[in-house]
Amino acid sequence: MRKFLLACTLGLICLSIGFAAFQKPNWTIPEEEKQRKNPIxxxxxxxxxxxxxxxxxxxxxxGDTGKGDGSDAMMYDPGPADLTDASQMKKLTDGEIYYQITEGRKPMPSFKKRLTEEQRWQLVLLVRSFASAPTKH
Ligand code: HEC
Incomplete structure (x- = not known):
């Protein structure tokens, strides 16, 4: 019985490691940040x-058009997000995109100090325009 339990526990641990490796965890973004509106x-x-x-x-x-295919994209894991993916991008509020640009998440750097608030909100507008523009194939 002990051995069985041990095997089960080990199995569960392996499973959760497997999941963690394959699933891209969602960003944890505070509710009040999500609700922020673009002042620009x-x-x-x-x-x-x-x-x-x-x-x-x-x-x-x-990448130049937001597809996640920039010249350095190959070097990163997870790879840069495809900002033209409308089905993914429409799940995000402006506040969330702003937060993502502000805080970053490895390997994406934080732009809190590199860019002003105004610049980051301008980028939110641009990121939005990537997904709404018709994608060329
Ligand atoms: C070093 C490469 C790198 C640079 C530079 C970078 N990003 Fe990213 N970005 C990433 C990666 C990698 C992810 C995915 C991170 C994750 O999901 O954990 C990401 C995710 C995002 C997301 C989230 C998209 C989603 O689907 O949730 C947005 C928005 C974004 N980046 C915008 C920007 C903007 C705007 C800039 C410039 C100010 C920028 N990024 C610069 C690598 C980069």
Missing amino acids: APSEAALKAAKVIYADQCANCH
Whole structure:
């Protein structure tokens, strides 16, 4: 009986390690952060500003069009998210995207100190535009 229990326990441990390795855990984002609204109204100027920052800070991982196929993407595990994936992106609130850019999650760096709040909210507008634009195949 003891041996059986031990085998069961070991089995469970292996299973949970397996799950942890294969499942991408969700980001834990505080509720009040999720609810935050973008203080910046969408405009050509805001998108243009965001594109410059994106090309400089994000495109090496997420790719020029947000597909997650940047030049450095191969080096990372998990790989950079596909920001054009509308079914995934529509699950996120603006506040969540802002939080993800602000805090980062390995291997994605935190942009809290690298970018101003305004720049990060501008990026939220740009990230939104990636998923709503018709994807070319
Ligand atoms: C070093 C490579 C790297 C850089 C630079 C980087 N990211 Fe990421 N990003 C990632 C990775 C890897 C993930 C997935 C992390 C995870 O799910 O654990 C990610 C996830 C995200 C997500 C979450 C998407 C989702 O489906 O939940 C957003 C939004 C995002 N990045 C936006 C940006 C923006 C905007 C910039 C530039 C300011 C940027 N990233 C710069 C690697 C990077």
